Every structure is written in C-alpha cells, then in structure tokens.
Amino acid sequence: MTVADNVRSALEVDEVSSHLHPMGSFDPEDHGVPTGREEVWRFTPLRRLRGLHKDAPFVGGTFRTDVSAPEGVVVDRIEDGSGRGSSGLVPTDRISARAWLAATSTLSVRIPTEATPADPVYVTVTGTGVEGASAGHVVVTAEPHSRATVVFRFQGSATLADNVELVVGDGAHLTVVSIDDWADDAVHVGHRHANVGRDATFRHVDISFGGDVVRQDTTAEYSGPGGSVEMLGLYFADAGQHIEHRLFVDHTAPNTKSNVTYKGALQGEGAHTVWIGNVLIRKVAEGIDTYEENRNLVLTDGCQADSVPNLEIETGEILGAGHASATGRFDDEQLFYLRSRGVPEDEARRLVVHGFFHDLIRRIAVPELEEQLVATVEQELQGVL
Numbered sequence: 001m002t003v004a005d006n007v008r009s010a011l012e013v014d015e016v017s018s019h020l021h022p023m024g025s026f027d028p029e030d031h032g033v034p035t036g037r038e039e040v041w042r043f044t045p046l047r048r049l050r051g052l053h054k055d056a057p058f059v060g061g062t063f064r065t066d067v068s069a070p071e072g073v074v075v076d077r078i079e080d081g082s083g084r085g086s087s088g089l090v091p092t093d094r095i096s097a098r099a100w101l102a103a104t105s106t107l108s109v110r111i112p113t114e115a116t117p118a119d120p121v122y123v124t125v126t127g128t129g130v131e132g133a134s135a136g137h138v139v140v141t142a143e144p145h146s147r148a149t150v151v152f153r154f155q156g157s158a159t160l161a162d163n164v165e166l167v168v169g170d171g172a173h174l175t176v177v178s179i180d181d182w183a184d185d186a187v188h189v190g191h192r193h194a195n196v197g198r199d200a201t202f203r204h205v206d207i208s209f210g211g212d213v214v215r216q217d218t219t220a221e222y223s224g225p226g227g228s229v230e231m232l233g234l235y236f237a238d239a240g241q242h243i244e245h246r247l248f249v250d251h252t253a254p255n256t257k258s259n260v261t262y263k264g265a266l267q268g269e270g271a272h273t274v275w276i277g278n279v280l281i282r283k284v285a286e287g288i289d290t291y292e293e294n295r296n297l298v299l300t301d302g303c304q305a306d307s308v309p310n311l312e313i314e315t316g317e318i319l320g321a322g323h324a325s326a327t328g329r330f331d332d333e334q335l336f337y338l339r340s341r342g343v344p345e346d347e348a349r350r351l352v353v354h355g356f357f358h359d360l361i362r363r364i365a366v367p368e369l370e371e372q373l374v375a376t377v378e379q380e381l382q383g384v385l
Contacts, residue, residue: 021219021248021278024090028101031094040093043274043306045242048213050159050187052095052133058102059132063158065107066124070117073148074110083108083139087165088221089193096191096217099161102135109150113143113169120149120177120366127158130185136162140176144169144197149366152178155210159187166194168202170224175203177366180243181376182210190216196256198224205364206262208235208243209376215244222253229258233275234360234373236380237303239268246276247292251285260292263360265353267380269302277323278310286317293324297356350381 022040025031034041034053046053069075084106091097109121123138140150146169154160168174180188188211196202208214220229229249237243249258264273275294296305309323343351354377361373 021250021280022092024092026091026097026100028094028097031091031097033094040246044215044244045213048187048242049189050130050133052098052159052161052187052189056133058098058135060104060134062129062132062134063125063127063136063156063160065136066126067107067109068122069109070119070121072112072115072117073121074108074112076108078106078108079104081106084137084165086139086141087167087193087195089163089165089191091163091191093217095161095189096163099135099163099191100137103137103163105137107136107138108141109138110141111143111146111148111174114145115143116147120151123150123152125152125154125160127154127156127160127182127186130157130159130187133159133161136160138162139165139167140174141167142169142172142174145171147173149175149177151366151369152176153181154179154188155181155183157183157185161189162191164190164192166192166202168194168196168200170197171199172197173201175205175365177205177364177369178207178216180208180211180214180216182214184210184212186211187213188215192216192218194220194229196220196222196227196229199226201228203230204232206231206233206245207373208245209380211241211243213242215246217246217248219248219250220258221250222256225253225255227253227256229256231258231260231262232360232363233262233264234357235262235264235273236377237264237266237271237273238380240270242272242274244274248278248280249290251279251281251288251290254285255287256285257288258290261360262294263296263357264305265297265299265356265380266303266305267299271303273304274306276308276310278312279321279323280312281314281318281321283314286315287319289319289321291320291322295325296327297353298327298329299353350378353377353381
C-alpha cells in the first residue's frame with residue numbers, strides 16, 4: 001500500500017472524478033495519446049513536444065545533473081527504484097507515466113529529522129542536446145521538523161520529461177525553487193507532486209523564462225491536518241514561446257491552507273502563456289482556507305495569455321475560498337503619473353514591469369536568486385520597451 005493509499009484510508013478520502021485531474025495510472029496505455037481535444041491538453045502545442053506525448057524513444061544521456069548540498073544533507077543516486085512513490089505520486093497523463101518507466105535511476109535528496117542547513121541545496125540540470133528525449137526522476141524528502149531550501153535550475157538544450165516527488169514530513173518547512181532557464185530550443189514537460197504532513201509548510205516557487213515549450217504540472221495533497229501550501233510563480237514569454245503552468249491543490253485533510261500567486265508577462269509575436277489553477281476541497285477538509293490568483297501583463301501585440309482558475313468544493317464548512325484572474329496591458333494611470341514627473345516613456349514602462357514583479361520576487365526569500373531574477377527581467381525587457 002502506498003503513502004497515498006494510507007492517507008486516503010485514514011482520512012476516508014474518496015476518489016473524485018474530474019476532467020481537471022484524471023485518474024492516475026503507471027501504465028502509459030491507460031492514458032492514451034493526447035489529441036488536443038482533451039481539456040487538459042487543449043492549450044498545449046502537441047506538435048512541438050517532439051513525440052513526448054506519443055512514443056518517442058527515451059535515449060537518455062542528453063542531460064547531466066550536478067548537486068551542491070550543505071553538510072548534513074544526504075544525496076544519493078538510487079538505481080533500484082526504491083523510494084519512488086513515497087509522495088503518493090501516480091501519473092495522471094501519458095508523459096508522466098512514460099517518464100516514470102523510462103527513468104533509469106532516481107536522484108534522492110534527504111534532509112534529516114530536525115536538520116536546518118543554512119545554505120540551499122542546488123540541483124542543476126544541464127541539457128546537452130535536443131536530439132533524443134530523456135527522462136528524469138527526483139525524490140526530495142524533508143524529514144519531520146527539518147527546514148531547508150532546494151533550488152532546481154534547468155539550462156542548456158534538451159528534450160526532457162521528468163517527475164519530481166516532494167515529501168514534507170510532519171512539522172517540516174520545505175521551500176523548493178524551480179527555474180526553467182533553458183536555451184531557446186528546449187522542450188520540458190515536468191510533473192511535481194508534494195505530500196504535506198501534519199502542521200508542515202511547503203513553499204514552491206516556479207520561475208520560467210527560457211525554452212521553446214515548457215509545461216509544468218504541480219500538484220499537492222495533505223497527509224494530516226494543519227498543513228500549509230504556498231505556490232508562487234513568475235514567467236516571461238517571448239516571441240514564439242509557449243509557457244504553461246497547471247496547478248492542483250487537493251485539500252485532503254481538515255484545517256489546511258493553500259495560497260497560489262502566479263504573475264507573467266508576454267512580449268513578441270506568438271508568445272503564449274497558459275495558467276490553469278484548480279483547488280479541490282473534499283468533504284473531509286473542513287476548516288480550510290484557500291485562495292489562488294493569476295495576473296498577466298501583455299507588453300506587445302500578437303501575444304495570448306490563457307488563464308483559468310477553478311474551485312471544486314464538496315463541503316461548506318470552510319474558512320474561506322476564492323480566486324482571481326486578470327490579463328491586461330500597461331496601467332495608463334501609472335505611466336501618466338511617471339511621465340508627468342519627468343520620467344521618459346521607455347523608463348516609465350520598465351519601472352511598471354519591475355513593479356509588477358517586485359512583490360513576488362521579494363517573497364521568494366532567497367536573496368541571491370532575487371538579484372538574479374531582477375537582472376533577468378531587465379534583460380528580457382532590453383530592446384522591447
């Protein structure tokens with residue numbers, strides 16, 4: 001019996017059928033080949049996935065992984081598959097199931113009980129070519145009452161499908177930052193699943209700048225009451241780029257919290273971003289509090305931002321539940337205010353964009369990354385505003 005089975009048994013959590021979170025299976029054939037007519041695939045440019053959603057062979061060897069970990073953090077490369085499934089992850093689409101079977105080893109990062117490493121763990125994935133697809137699998141375990149930050153950075157050129165499992169033990173605090181800083185030709189389809197323990201805190205920061213097509217599915221569930229989930233996202237799409245984020249928070253325990261905030265900017269012909277947020281409040285999840293929001297700033301003509309927040313509520317005994325979504329151009333009043341005080345128009349526009357992202361960048365709470373992100377946003381704006 002898996003961790004997910006034990007949780008559902010203890011909390012009397014029933015399976016819920018929904019087009020937004022299909023039934024899981026480890027067999028790729030149970031999912032079928034997407035056609036683009038399915039709700040979960042209708043925004044994704046399937047032709048640009050290089051066959052990841054069909055039967056393109058996983059040849060491996062097209063990326064390398066480097067890990068830098070502070071003293072006390074245990075890092076292993078596991079070849080026998082042990083440890084997989086500890087988060088309760090069961091693939092809900094064909095790509096995730098194919099990657100599960102194709103990954104030849106598992107990278108395990110474990111923060112021992114009550115450990116509080118002062119520095120983050122850095123996991124750097126560097127693609128070495130787009131010819132041939134690769135699959136990856138990572139399990140990050142924050143044991144009870146530990147506190148740590150893990151930073152993933154994806155760079156270079158690759159065609160990659162991966163699964164990342166995040167296990168947050170009772171009373172633990174885990175922050176995971178994932179940065180898609182790929183070269184322009186990369187394709188990355190990622191799946192991340194977090195299991196959040198009793199009175200545990202999980203923060204996930206998703207940052208997407210590079211790549212040709214990037215699609216990230218991030219899901220979270222609770223294995224006990226009192227857990228808290230915060231998901232933050234920042235993305236910037238250029239001409240021809242497709243960046244897609246799909247989130248699902250499954251409130252499987254009472255007195256839990258979740259907060260989702262994603263912000264994105266688009267510029268250039270054919271830039272396309274997709275944000276799908278979904279929160280399920282189960283019958284057992286009384287006393288929960290949840291909110292999700294997505295905001296997009298369109299900088300030029302020819303862009304498209306799709307934003308779809310969802311709430312599925314099975315009990316009325318909750319503290320609060322809400323969502324918000326907005327897509328628009330520059331705030332003319334802000335521009336007028338700055339220009340009326342002598343700020344040139346180009347500089348005024350740049351300040352508006354930085355202001356749009358500032359609060360989110362500040363909340364990441366990893367100082368060296370905050371400086372890098374401010375610089376990256378500035379680089380994205382060069383030659384456009």
